[in-house]
Amino acid sequence: MTDAASEPTRPGPGGTARPLRPEPPAVRDAATNPWGDVWRQFRTHKGALLGLGFLVFVTLFCLLGPWLWPVSPGALDVRNKDLRPVYHLLWDGSARVSWSHPLGSDQLGRDLLAQLIAGGRVSLAVGWTAMLIAMLIGTLVGVLAGYFRWLDGILMRFTDLVLALPILPLLLVMMLLFRDPLRATFGPATGIFILIVTVIGATSWMQTARIVRGDVLALKEREFVLAARSIGTPARRMIPRHILPNVLSPIMVSATLGLASAIITESALSFLGLGFPSDFPTWGKLLFDSTDRMADFPERVLWPGLAISLTVLSVNYIGDGLRDALDPRIRGR
């Protein structure tokens, strides 16, 4: 484990990782600050930088969108149904467009732009929450299995078992089973949100667990762990102070992969008709609802699809850049 985060630092007797010579922050250059070094490496990866820019843009777009474009995504405007996007005027002068619906409206007159914003909020929220749950479970299982030998066998057999489960069919079955009870308990939107997030999180932690376990096993043999143990550090202090900071980089890389796959899985579930209820827009749901009339209105498929694809693409590029920045050995692969 030679990640950039642990190399320039050495754990002091107190256990916290500090630079060897504490310098005043003004003259501290990037090389002595591990995260500055990571950021400098990250900046050299053009795709990752673009990806980060796009992710920030999409997130801001979805967060601030309702203030910038205060149209309710569910508001029916039947007089203005089936409008085309305004840019259609460029090549088709007779297209029905209106500046009150810049990206057009659907067969019930709901504004596509407002639906995209609302759908993005849900899709991104599902992605982040499911990813955090998967990382939490994966890190917990991985650290426990790597650190405590008596837990290793049973936890890793369990991981292998979950890996052998056919995930997508089971996701579909679980969605079908628990949809109604949760909907009854928490209301339609919250119930499905809890269900999707839990189900995706509970079925995508295995790779993280394996990677973290491998790294913890290697870390346990390092001198600083031996040193910390020799002064009698118990496991409950050892893991958060010495182990976790050093497995942070693989966790961050698999977190980006997890975010991307969680967004895709949510859209796929919505696309198969087993996601959120139909009046509740997510990007996958918008795409699915528009496929019936995509011959006449391709833009209704295009925009949500582009939103999903570009978000996932930028997250994957961030993951690539992060991996390069955190692990100098594999740079450029």
Next chain:
Amino acid sequence: MLTFAIRRLILAVPTLLFIGLVIFLLLELAPGDPMADQPLTIPPEVREQMRQALGLDQPWWVRFSLWLYQIAVVEPQVLIDHLFGTSFAEGKARIISWQTKFPVMDIIVQRLPQTLWVVGMAYLVGVLIAIPIGIISAVRQYSAFDQIGTFVSMVGFSVPTFFTGVLMIVIFSVNLGWFPSIYNTQLRVTDWDSFLQQLRQMAMPVFVLALYNASQISRYMRASMLDNLQQDYVRTARAKGMTERTVVLRHVLRNSMIPVVTVIALGIPSIFGGAIITEQVFKVNGLGQLLIIAINANDLPMVQTLTFMFAVLIVLFNLIADILYGILDPRIRYD
């Protein structure tokens, strides 16, 4: 190696038993009623008899054992009967779909060719595209080809298949009219024309799935080639005066294929799962669509059997990947 394979095969049995049990218990919680689609005019006592006829009055462990017996003993016997004309399975109850009242395995066998044709072809095409791209990308690292190849594989890996599929339909079947957007399973290939028609209707689903597979495999191929190109034996081979072609194709490629072959083997079962979406987009009536219909219709025996078969595929190909790894790389010793 043989003892390892046998040990792994024996270990696979409890794994599969456990997975079967997990799936069964999950389905046991299902709120749906298989009688829900029957007319409301049926009196309650007849309804109760119908439930008994489906075996629903039995406790779950009885039903689970029966299902296990059927899938492990009866269905293979039916297969043997079918192949050799024997009559082992005579009079034994098979797994019956609640939806169609027809043996589950027979429906699966009907659906299998479509899935195998489309999905299998897509995987094959994907592998055949991915390997040369991975090799060239690695040999000419940072060249224009490499940059474009890496970008395309990143895009193919990121864009979900339901979006590429829908996009392909809009472009090639709605606007250009080259390919049909719906897969016609009635089509029998009898002559050249129907063969061409079959090719046309397979083109889009195969392309969509192949792009997705190829982008993943070419990334592995490139990384593996790059790993090996820096090894000492490559320098030795070059120092001996071998042509670059021999070095790359004979020395580096063979060593780089070891991890890639296992990745390819591991990807085969996940293809069946991933094809659920593609089959839905192009309306191919394969196994994935069968599963979706069965889930929506509460056809528990069908869902149970299909999901279990996916699990069997995963376990089987994990085993194959491990054995292949041992055969291809003599440094790996399992015993």
